[in-house]
Every structure is written in C-alpha cells, then in structure tokens.
Amino acid sequence: MRILFTAAALIGIAATAHAQTVSQPSFCERLAAQTGMKPTNKPKMWEIRTMNGLKAALIGDSTSVMMGVGSAGPATAEEYERLSKTCKPAKKGPQCDLVGPVELQLTIKNGEQVRQVAEAGEAAQVAMIGSRVRCTDL
Secondary structure: HHHHHHHHHHHHHHHHHHHHHHOOOOOHHHHHHHHHEEOOOOOOOEEEOOOOOHHHHHHOOOOOOOEEEOOOOOHHHHHHHHHOOOEOOOOOEEEEEEEEEEEEEEEEEOEEEEEEOOOOOOOEEEEEEEEEEEEEEE
16 A cells, blocks of 8 residues: 555646646747747747738738737736837838736737737737737747
8 A cells, every 4th residue: 555655646746747837938938829820930039920921012012000908907006107118110121019917909910909918927918020929928
C-alpha cells in the first residue's frame, strides 16, 4: 500500500510540474487565432495583410482597419484616463500600446470585430503599418 501511495504521489508531482512548464498562449498568439495573423521572421511578432497584393496591383483595392480599447475590469475614471493614452497615431500608422488588463477591439478585412483581452502582466503593441496589422508581444 505504501508503494502505491508513493507512486501516486510522484505521478501527481510530475503532472503538476508539467502543467506549470506548459506555457499559455500569449496575447498575440490568441489574437492571431481569431484574425488569421501569421508569425513573422521576428520573434513574438504576428501580422496580417489587409489587402491582397495581386488584386491591389491589378485592379486596386482599399482597406479599413479600426482599433480601439476598452476596460477589461471596473470602469473607473482612472482606468478611463489610462486607456485614453493607449492608442495614438505613430509615424507609420495608428498604434496601440497595450498593458493588461485591457480589451483590444479590432476590426479588419470582413468588418467583423474581434475582441481580445490582455491579462494583467501582459504587454503587446498592435500597429497598422501600411496595409498590414502587426501584433508584437512585449
């Protein structure tokens, strides 16, 4: 009986250790799963083209991207103030510097809005550069 208990305890410890080492998907990985973003050759960076290159070259194309943030927790005046500084114009296009907890609201391509929460402790940058939307885990 003692051997069985020891073996069960060791299996339980090994399972717990394995669960702690398996990492959860990052913010950009979760966003990529919803939007079809693909990993780039840079680590922790994902992107999606908002226009088809061949179609744009042959007959022209247009794109529309909307980015915004919302509270992922209690909507206080302090939270509103913090969120109002999250998204801003940058040299190459609009950019949102996310520090969780915060909810990103992103609309690209087909007009369907995607909502993804950056949890407390997560940080990411979502930016439109040309006709691409990029997400980088920080």
